[in-house]
Amino acid sequence: YCAPHMQYRPGDIEEKWQQKWADARVAETGVTASGNKFYMLNMFPYPSGDLHVGHGRNYILGDALYRYLRMQGRAALNPMGWDAFGLPAENAAIKRGIHPREWTLSNIAREKKQFERWGIIYDWSKEIASCHPGYYRWNQWLFLQLYRRGLAYRGKAPVNWCPQDQTVLANEQVIDGRCERCGAEVVQRDLEQWFFKITDYADRLDAGLDALEHWPDKVKTMQRNWIGRSAGADIDFPIPVLGRSIRIFTTRPDTIFGATFLVLAPEHPDVAKLISDHPDRAAIEKWIAEVRNQSNLERQETGKEGRFTGKYAINPFTKEEIPIWLGNFVLMQYGTGAIMSVPAHDQRDFEFAKQYGLAVRIVIAMNETPPGWPLSMVEAFTAKDDSARIVDSGLITGLTPPAAIERIGDEVERLGIGNKTVRYRLRDWLISRQRYWGTPIPMLYCDRCGLVPVPEEELPVELPVDVPFTGREGNPLAKHEAFVNAKCPKCGGAARRETDTMDTFVDSSWYYARYLSPRDTTRIFDSKLANAWLPVDQYIGGIEHAILHLLYARFICRALHDLGLVDVEEPFTRLFNQGMITKEGYRDPAQGNSWVPLGEVEWRAGKPYRGGLELVPETGKMSKSRFNVVPPDELIARYGADTQRVYTLFIAPPEKEAPWSEEGVVGAYRFLVRVWNMGIQIRDGATSGGAPPAPAAVLRKMHQAIDGVTRRFERFEFNTAISSLMEFSNLLGDHLEHAGGLREAYLVLLKLLHPFAPHMTEEMWEMFGEKPFVLTSKWPVADPALMQEDVVTIVVQVNGKLRGQIEVPNPPAEDVVMAAVQKNEKVQSWVAGKTVVKTIYVPGKLVNVVVR
RNA sequence: GCGAAAGUGGCGGAAUUGGCAGACGCGCUGGACUUAGGAUCCAGUGGCCCAAAGCCGUGCGGGUUCGAGUCCCGCCUUUCGCACCA
Numbered sequence: 024y025c026a027p028h029m030q031y032r033p034g035d036i037e038e039k040w041q042q043k044w045a046d047a048r049v050a051e052t053g054v055t056a057s058g059n060k061f062y063m064l065n066m067f068p069y070p071s072g073d074l075h076v077g078h079g080r081n082y083i084l085g086d087a088l089y090r091y092l093r094m095q096g097r098a099a100l101n102p103m104g105w106d107a108f109g110l111p112a113e114n115a116a117i118k119r120g121i122h123p124r125e126w127t128l129s130n131i132a133r134e135k136k137q138f139e140r141w142g143i144i145y146d147w148s149k150e151i152a153s154c155h156p157g158y159y160r161w162n163q164w165l166f167l168q169l170y171r172r173g174l175a176y177r178g179k180a181p182v183n184w185c186p187q188d189q190t191v192l193a194n195e196q197v198i199d200g201r202c203e204r205c206g207a208e209v210v211q212r213d214l215e216q217w218f219f220k221i222t223d224y225a226d227r228l229d230a231g232l233d234a235l236e237h238w239p240d241k242v243k244t245m246q247r248n249w250i251g252r253s254a255g256a257d258i259d260f261p262i263p264v265l266g267r268s269i270r271i272f273t274t275r276p277d278t279i280f281g282a283t284f285l286v287l288a289p290e291h292p293d294v295a296k297l298i299s300d301h302p303d304r305a306a307i308e309k310w311i312a313e314v315r316n317q318s319n320l321e322r323q324e325t326g327k328e329g330r331f332t333g334k335y336a337i338n339p340f341t342k343e344e345i346p347i348w349l350g351n352f353v354l355m356q357y358g359t360g361a362i363m364s365v366p367a368h369d370q371r372d373f374e375f376a377k378q379y380g381l382a383v384r385i386v387i388a389m390n391e392t393p394p395g396w397p398l399s400m401v402e403a404f405t406a407k408d409d410s411a412r413i414v415d416s417g418l419i420t421g422l423t424p425p426a427a428i429e430r431i432g433d434e435v436e437r438l439g440i441g442n443k444t445v446r447y448r449l450r451d452w453l454i455s456r457q458r459y460w461g462t463p464i465p466m467l468y469c470d471r472c473g474l475v476p477v478p479e480e481e482l483p484v485e486l487p488v489d490v491p492f493t494g495r496e497g498n499p500l501a502k503h504e505a506f507v508n509a510k511c512p513k514c515g516g517a518a519r520r521e522t523d524t525m526d527t528f529v530d531s532s533w534y535y536a537r538y539l540s541p542r543d544t545t546r547i548f549d550s551k552l553a554n555a556w557l558p559v560d561q562y563i564g565g566i567e568h569a570i571l572h573l574l575y576a577r578f579i580c581r582a583l584h585d586l587g588l589v590d591v592e593e594p595f596t597r598l599f600n601q602g603m604i605t606k607e608g609y610r611d612p613a614q615g616n617s618w619v620p621l622g623e624v625e626w627r628a629g630k631p632y633r634g635g636l637e638l639v640p641e642t643g644k645m646s647k648s649r650f651n652v653v654p655p656d657e658l659i660a661r662y663g664a665d666t667q668r669v670y671t672l673f674i675a676p677p678e679k680e681a682p683w684s685e686e687g688v689v690g691a692y693r694f695l696v697r698v699w700n701m702g703i704q705i706r707d708g709a710t711s712g713g714a715p716p717a718p719a720a721v722l723r724k725m726h727q728a729i730d731g732v733t734r735r736f737e738r739f740e741f742n743t744a745i746s747s748l749m750e751f752s753n754l755l756g757d758h759l760e761h762a763g764g765l766r767e768a769y770l771v772l773l774k775l776l777h778p779f780a781p782h783m784t785e786e787m788w789e790m791f792g793e794k795p796f797v798l799t800s801k802w803p804v805a806d807p808a809l810m811q812e813d814v815v816t817i818v819v820q821v822n823g824k825l826r827g828q829i830e831v832p833n834p835p836a837e838d839v840v841m842a843a844v845q846k847n848e849k850v851q852s853w854v855a856g857k858t859v860v861k862t863i864y865v866p867g868k869l870v871n872v873v874v875r
Numbered sequence: 876g877c878g879a880a881a882g883u884g885g886c887g888g889a890a891u892u893g894g895c896a897g898a899c900g901c902g903c904u905g906g907a908c909u910u911a912g913g914a915u916c917c918a919g920u921g922g923c924c925c926a927a928a929g930c931c932g933u934g935c936g937g938g939u940u941c942g943a944g945u946c947c948c949g950c951c952u953u954u955c956g957c958a959c960c961a
Contacts, residue, residue, distance in 0.1 A: 131961045241956075244879075248957060257961085273961060286961090323959060349960095357960045364961085370876090371959055448960055569956090673900070675887060680954095687887070734891090743889065746899035753899090855935090 031699035033663020037782040041139050049798055050089070054539055061097040062556050063089060064535055064595075066564030066572070067104045067151075071111055072130035072316040074137045075605035076653045076683060077645045083668050084601060084741065086678055087778040091736045094774065094802040099189055101553050102538040104137070104151035105131050106525045108159070113460045116492040121732065123460040124488065127154055133137040137655065142664045148824050149538045150637050150833055153530035158537065159462040160483030162529055165579075166465060167476050168586055174220045184212040185689075188498050190457040191216075192670035211318075216455040217464055217523060217814065220765040221578045224445040225250055227592070228577055235771055237597035239678075242569045249570050251448025256432050257359065260285055261548065262293075262347070269293055269336065269347075273359030274448060275365065276435065277427030280416035282363035282388035285336050285347045286329065286375065289314045290355040297347060298334040307332075307349070314351045327375050338363075340417060340431075350375060358446055388414045399851050416529045423764070451783060454526040458499040459490060463522030469518040470513035484520070498522055503728040505654055529573055532579035535559050535594060553589045553599065562595040599739060602680040604671070608651035609638040620650040642682055653683055665780035666692045672741040672779060698752050699777065701759065702787045705769045708762025717764045724754045725768045730805035732775045739778075748776055766791075772801050870873065 044050070050769050065085045068078075085101065094098040105127075112123035119126075131152060138145065151158055169175040175516040182191050191214070221228075229250045232243045232533070256276040259268035271285065289292060300306050309329050311786070314322065329350040337347050352371055353362055366376035368383040376383055386410065389418040413419045414503065419427040432443040463484045465477035477484055487506045490499040500506055500522040533547070540549035540554055564572075573595070580594040608620045613636050624631045624638060631638040645652045658667055670691035675681035728751040735744035751772055755765055777784040777797040 025921080242881075245956065248878090253958060271961085275961080319959080352961090354958045354960065362961045364942080369961070371961075446960085450950095531928070566955095670900095673887090679888095682887070684887075684901070687901050691917095742887090743899080747890075749899055 029703050030781070031696050033583045033658070033665060033695075033782065036786040037140075037142065037659075037664055040782045040785045041142060044144050045139070045679070048148070049796060050101060051148050052146050054100065054556060059096070059098045059133045059555055061092050061099040061561070062535075062559045063092070063101050063249065063561040064538075064563065065103065066532060066568065067531070068108050069106045069132065070127055070130035070134050072126075072133055073647075073652075074643050074655065076558065076655050076671070077606070079141055079655060080140060080604055080671050080677070080681075081563050081565070081669060082143050082213070083141060083671050086141070086738070086781075087668070087672060087741065088561065088563075089144070090778040090781060090798055091612065091802070093798050094777070094800065095800070096805040100538075101151040101485060102147055102151075103145035103147070104149075104534060104538065105134075105153065106527060106531050106534075107131065107152045107154035108461045108524075108530055109420075110458065110460070113458060113492065120492075122488070125272075126153065127152075127460075133766055139557070140659060140664060141655070142668065146441055149540050149541045151534060151537055153462075153527070154460070154535065156483045156485050157542070158534075159530065159542065161533075161537070162447075162462040163465040163477070163482050163484060164479060164547055164585075166525070167479060167482075167527075167531065169582060170466075170476055171218060174223065174582060175217065175454075176220060177215055178214050178451075178764065179215055179652055181211045181452075182214050182216060182453065183209045184214070185209055187499065191455070212321075212772065212872055216453050217449040217525075219454055219529075219578070220447055221452045221575075222447060224581055225449045226445065227581055228449075228574065229447075229595055231577065231581075235598075236594075238595075239598060239600060242566070242573065242600065244596060244780045245569045246574055249449065251753050252445060253447070254445045255443075256428075256435055256441055257436050257444050258339065258363070260339060260345075260363065262336050264334050265296060268440070269361050270359045270441065271363045272444065273363055275368065275424075275428070277413055277416075277419060277422075277424045278365040278386055279338070279366050279421075279431060280385045280413075281365040282338055282341075282345065282366050283376070283382040284345045284364045286350040286353050286362050286364050286372075287332075287347065288353040288355040288360040289349050291349075294332070294349060297334050298788065301333050304778075310317050317351075319354070325351065327352050327378060328595045329375060329379060329677070331575050332824065333378075339435075339438070348375075348379070348380070348381075350805070356450070357448065365515035369639075373768060375743070385413070386416050387411050387808055398417065411598045415555060435688075451524075451530075453577075454529055455523040456526055457501075457522075458524050459486070459492075461527060462529065463500070464523050464525055466521040467509055467518040468521070469514060469516060471516055472513045473517065475511055475513055475587070481512070486524075500524070503873075517635055528572055528575045529579075532575040533583060534551040535576075536583070536589065542631065547588065550588050556595055557589060558591045559595045561597045561599065563599045563601065574677065576719075601677050602675070603644055603649065604674075604681050604683050605642045606651040606653060606683045607640050609633075609640055609644045609648040611636065611638055618649045618651075641671055645683075659690065662688060662692045663695075663782070665695055665783045666774060668781075669745060669779050671747045672801075674742065676742055677739055694749055694752070695780055697756060697773065698780075699783060699787065701752065701756055702769060702773075702790065704759055705755075705762045705765045708759075708765070711713075717761060717768055720760055721754060721758055721761075721765065721768050723749050723812070725771055726805045726807075726810040727751075727804045728775060729771065730810055731808075733802070733805065736778075745779060748772065749751045751775075773797065774800060774803055848864075 035210065044827075063085060065082055089099055089101040107127050107520070112127045115121055115126045116123045127176070135147075153159060153162075171416050184191055184596050186208075189789040221673070228253045229247065231236075234244055235243060253274050255272060255274035257270050257272050258276065258279070259270050261268045269285065269287070269291075298304050301307060310328075310330055316330075317325065322605075327350065329348045332347045332349060334347045337343070348364075349809050353417055354358065356776050362372075364372040364375065364381075365386070366372040366381065368387055373383070374380070378606055410433055411426065414429045419430050422430060435441040436443065442523060454587040461763055463486060465482060465484045466474045467477060469475050487500070492499060507520050509518045509520045510516070536548040536557065539552040540546075543549060567736050576594050579591070583589045583590050584592050591793050609621075609631050610616045611619050613634075616639070619633055619638055625631055625633060631640060643649065643651075655667060666688060672689045674683075674687060696841045728747050732744045735747070749750070755768060755772065758765060770788075770793070773784045773788055773791075774797060781797070784797050785795060789795055793800075
């Protein structure tokens with residue numbers, strides 16, 4: 024029984040502590056002193072305005088880590104900002120008539136408040152918002168530097184175009200081939216756009232992945248696949264009718280003697296000439312047009328199709344005439360848009376050859392293959408190592424494939440008919456957006472001088488505020504006369520301003536460096552500070568950025584490095600991807616599987632119904648359209664932010680997807696209540712005198728908890744860290760008759776619990792008469808000697824059967840163990856003349872002596 | 876199709892190295908206190924069995940080992956990624 028004022032009431036204490044932390048600016052880090060530095064960073068959010076409990080996970084996780092690091096005495100930096108440009112703001116403007124700026128700023132205010140309400144402390148003195156001219160000005164500056172170096176250029180490319188909205192769409196805005204907003208079918212269009220030349224960095228971005236020891240393999244693999252490095256050779260195949268050659272790319276030049284035909288992409292520039300005198304020219308052209316209209320996906324669904332051009336090429340090594348085909352499976356965007364086909368050793372070529380009855384010639388055999396070659400094509404198919412040999416291939420016969428690849432490459436270069444090359448799947452980064460709410464690209468079009476960059480001293484090119492948002496006629500910027508009309512800085516004549524804005528991924532590709540000198544008006548960032556604090560030691564964010572943001576950021580970091588602005592090439596040393604929090608929603612099959620609002624679900628015998636029909640539960644991402652969003656307000660009002668924090672981290676390993684459960688929350692709350700009530704008793708026990716010392720079991724558990732929680736922080740195992748604190752607290756609860764003697768152990772519990780439940784621990788810490796801000800007190804250190812049990816049980820097993828056991832002091836020396844065996848009558852008699860197979864010493868556990 | 880990861884109670888999940896499977900929490904069962912309990916506290920909770928003893932238990936089938944959730948081989952299932960990249 025507790026007096027009312029002693030009850031755990033999160034509502035009474037949480038806002039008080041949040042205010043104190045804010046007033047004392049506890050999270051502000053002096054960036055000038057970077058010794059013992061630890062730069063941790065959560066990916067900055069897009070301020071959409073609705074943070075639900077699922078969003079809380081990675082911020083809570085980051086805050087717990089930050090508080091732990093501070094208690095460890097690290098100079099930890101933990102800033103936060105806003106990825107504030109983007110489409111949703113503009114859509115809100117169109118739908119609701121709110122200016123994107125107002126919409127964004129009010130969302131930022133709301134989300135900032137929400138972070139505070141979760142007890143998350145950031146260094147707000149370093150806050151940045153990408154929509155602020157003081158920030159995007161440096162986007163423009165960066166653009167100009169890249170432009171100067173040829174890394175930003177204007178060129179033609181196929182893009183997603185919505186004919187109704189008259190604008191280019193981001194990939195995320197295309198759903199099942201349709202415009203997300205108006206539902207019109209999106210078409211591919213060749214348009215002049217601005218690009219960043221990320222392909223220049225393909226090799227460095229690929230090679231750099233190997234050094235990222237602390238990145239999840241999954242992300243590295245995804246980036247590797249995306250970059251798609253392939254080493255091989257470009258080789259010219261002479262075409263007598265054209266009087267010149269067609270260049271192909273292959274990763275397997277060692278198979279060139281097996282190349283029995285060429286296949287060109289239907290879009291290949293030489294196709295028109297090749298079929299110009301073909302008797303069925305019209306039919307082939309019709310087919311080409313059909314294929315061109317198909318997306319890659321559609322082409323694959325069609326299956327492999329081709330047409331014979333009626334013309335032949337010369338295989339430069341066999342000197343044979345080989346037919347030239349067109350194939351829907353050859354992509355113009357990759358390599359040279361032409362391939363040599365080796366049907367014996369490539370699955371796709373094999374399928375094509377089989378379908379059209381083309382020649383198959385085997386040129387690889389397995390090493391161990393007995394006489395009587397050839398072996399089956401399947402076995403030799405992918406053989407690229409020393410277990411295989413090249414056969415029937417002139418100068419390379421008998422070589423292993425790797426050796427043959429080298430040899431052919433050399434030969435091709437010697438003959439001047441090609442080169443060894445490395446090709447990448449990666450394409451240049453299209454950064455143009457025909458949108459208002461983004462960084463204006465600082466370029467001008469002058470009738471006399473052509474493309475002219477805006478001089479650096481004229482930056483920022485500010486976004487005008489007074490533009491109309493109709494959502495119908497493309498980029499509002501283009502209609503803003505005062506913005507568009509400018510003077511050419513070269514000739515002083517009339518010029519038009521570029522009205523495209525930048526992809527918002529440009530904003531996020533260097534923001535981590537800006538946090539270090541966020542208000543600097545003279546440069547993009549302070550290189551001295553950047554070199555002291557970069558790279559980011561721990562980066563936390565969702566897996567959805569595995570490629571886009573993380574690849575762009577790695578690219579821009581290298582570009583900044585090459586500009587001499589920063590020493591590092593890799594911006595993020597450690598990467599952690601938290602899993603999503605999911606929630607059950609209910610679909611109504613009778614209504615075309617539409618989602619049912621939670622309020623309309625009736626429960627009968629534990630099953631969900633609506634209107635007498637059973638609903639289908641489905642667990643997934645929280646979203647408004649599924650009516651399964653859990654807002655944090657009610658939860659916090661009822662149980663407190665500490666409860667949400669503890670529950671969120673306890674629910675599952677943080678990298679895993681985890682289902683939100685209303686019942687589960689209660690467990691976390693009860694845990695905090697118990698710790699609280701126990702604290703009151705222990706404090707009162709201490710002041711009433713007569714404090715017996717804590718039992719050895721409590722001290723042992725305490726050291727085990729310190730050790731366990733510390734180790735688990737290092738490994739991001741927050742769920743088990745919390746469970747070990749529950750064990751520790753349960754044991755304290757079992758010894759409350761010693762209340763007064765538990766003070767030291769209890770204060771340790773508060774410290775270990777602080778990163779998870781900061782408000783409650785601060786309050787209790789203060790109730791114990793300690794100075795405020797557990798944050799600045801020292802993280803306890805475990806004494807390994809005190810972690811061990813006093814005695815261990817030696818279990819003697821014979822052939823897996825228990826034959827006896829005995830307790831000995833811990834740790835037992837090996838001769839003690841042997842003596843224990845000797846003392847055991849049963850074993851002794853049985854053991855005579857036999858040998859001890861193995862002894863295992865497990866600290867604090869059992870010792871099994873197994874004899875045979 | 877290719878590649879990767881993972882399969883443990885009613886549920887979320889524990890189990891440094893091959894060493895007491897199911898920690899911790901939810902839920903459930905019983906009890907206490909109650910006008911009441913959706914509050915709190917206590918006890919129990921993998922299965923078979925009234926209970927005990929015992930036996931069986933980490934997707935399935937083999938194997939290695941004194942000993943396997945963990946290692947090896949072969950399947951099945953799920954999730955994620957890539958998807959004609961020559």
